[in-house]
Amino acid sequence: MPSLLDVLGATVVGSLVLLMIFTSLFNMQAISYNTQLQISLSKTSEDLITGRKIGNTDYLGLENILSKVGAGVPESDHPIIEATPNSFKFKGQSNLISSISTYYFVQEDQTDDGYPLYVYQNDMVNPISGPFWMSDPLEISYYDSNNNLIASPDANHDLIRSVEVSLTFFYNTHRPDIDKRLLRHRIVFWKYFKNLYL
Numbered sequence: 001m002p003s004l005l006d007v008l009g010a011t012v013v014g015s016l017v018l019l020m021i022f023t024s025l026f027n028m029q030a031i032s033y034n035t036q037l038q039i040s041l042s043k044t045s046e047d048l049i050t051g052r053k054i055g056n057t058d059y060l061g062l063e064n065i066l067s068k069v070g071a072g073v074p075e076s077d078h079p080i081i082e083a084t085p086n087s088f089k090f091k092g093q094s095n096l097i098s099s100i101s102t103y104y105f106v107q108e109d110q111t112d113d114g115y116p117l118y119v120y121q122n123d124m125v126n127p128i129s130g131p132f133w134m135s136d137p138l139e140i141s142y143y144d145s146n147n148n149l150i151a152s153p154d155a156n157h158d159l160i161r162s163v164e165v166s167l168t169f170f171y172n173t174h175r176p177d178i179d180k181r182l183l184r185h186r187i188v189f190w191k192y193f194k195n196l197y198l
Helices: 001-051 064-065
Strands: 053-054 057-059 080-084 087-093 098-109 117-121 127-134 139-143 163-172 182-192
Touching: 001 064, 001 127, 001 163, 053 064, 053 127, 057 080, 064 163, 127 163
Parallel strands: none
Antiparallel strands: 053 057, 080 087, 087 098, 098 117, 117 127, 139 163, 163 182
16 A cells, blocks of 8 residues: 555656646747747847848838938928828938939827838828837827927927837737737837938
8 A cells, every 4th residue: 555655656746747847848938939039029120120131122211211301302392291199201302313202101090910000102002111010109209409399290390300219019929818918129219300400
């Protein structure tokens, strides 16, 4: 009888050890997967801001597009068309020989997937980039030449000289069904419109 209890005790202890080993392996896999997602999310969101080159094609980033505010626009025509906390529409020239284009980047209505961010050029129906899914609404703050926040930017286009843009991108974690969490990557950048100072 005592040997039977010893065998049962050893079986229980061995089962617990195996359970701990398998749980640890699963947790390491989940952490590794989430780390890979975080790295991928960071790279993707930074590419959206700074742009990237794939093959022979250059994809402009938001920062590059914002650098075109007012480029080549005559003084009689103000380059900023719309300035709200979640959209910005402006005129600018992409290079010295191109015509003046209208650029528009906007966060559209929230869906089950998050807040979609689109970038348009001239054609305000077919985006040149997007959708880029954000977990939180797009936040654009507008500043004057003295770096003072403009309270009502859509009514004061002529005062705008720079913007602060805040974007938060996300991925679902390894197990979205149990203990759902989002991996978030927040990027905040400032852009000064040098063409408006000239």
